[in-house]
Amino acid sequence: MTLWLVLVERLLLAILAGGSLIMAVCVRPPLLRVLREAGSALEVKLSDRLRLQIWGRFNGLALCCALLLLGLFVWQALLSGQGQYLLLSAGAALCALALLRKLSIDRRLHWLERQRREKGAAGEGGSAIGARERRELVLLSIGALVLSFGLLAWPLDLAAGR
Numbered sequence: 001m002t003l004w005l006v007l008v009e010r011l012l013l014a015i016l017a018g019g020s021l022i023m024a025v026c027v028r029p030p031l032l033r034v035l036r037e038a039g040s041a042l043e044v045k046l047s048d049r050l051r052l053q054i055w056g057r058f059n060g061l062a063l064c065c066a067l068l069l070l071g072l073f074v075w076q077a078l079l080s081g082q083g084q085y086l087l088l089s090a091g092a093a094l095c096a097l098a099l100l101r102k103l104s105i106d107r108r109l110h111w112l113e114r115q116r117r118e119k120g121a122a123g124e125g126g127s128a129i130g131a132r133e134r135r136e137l138v139l140l141s142i143g144a145l146v147l148s149f150g151l152l153a154w155p156l157d158l159a160a161g162r
Contacts, residue, residue: 009072016065016095017148023058024145049113056106059099062144066096069151088154095147098140105133105140 031051038044070092077085 005072005076009069012065012069012072013148013152016062016069017145017152019058019062020141020145020148023055024141027054052106052109052113056103056110059102059106062148063096063099063103066092066099066148070096084154088151091147091151091154095144095151098144098147102137102140102144105137109133 028051031047031054034047035044035051038047070089073085073089073092077083077089
């Protein structure tokens with residue numbers, strides 16, 4: 001049973017940490033480069049929509065992983081009585097809250113994009129993301145990435161200390 005819990009924990013942490021790293025390093029820069037080099041409003045609109053959809057889908061998957069990790073860590077804390085799992089639960093909860101905020105910003109941005117399309121203002125070009133939202137999304141992404149790597153490293157450190 002313990003082996004299965006460790007395997008599930010490692011899988012969820014790999015999806016959360018590895019996926020965050022891949023999105024930040026491999027997906028985001030090319031999409032932003034395409035957005036900056038876009039020559040027409042259609043290119044801006046398509047690349048912006050693609051970027052929002054990719055991040056939205058990954059953030060949904062990462063949120064599911066963070067919530068499952070939260071439940072797993074709470075369960076391990078209750079079964080083992082060790083305080084380390086409560087701290088891991090707090091880290092998973094913070095990661096889930098950051099991802100929830102990112103998803104709420106993404107949902108609002110989708111709504112803004114739909115409003116722009118309905119009003120016919122989409123032909124003007126430009127991204128639907130304002131400077132404040134962009135900074136907040138970057139900070140939340142960095143925070144979730146750091147938390148996910150902390151969650152990945154801490155159980156390994158606990159296992160090595162046993």
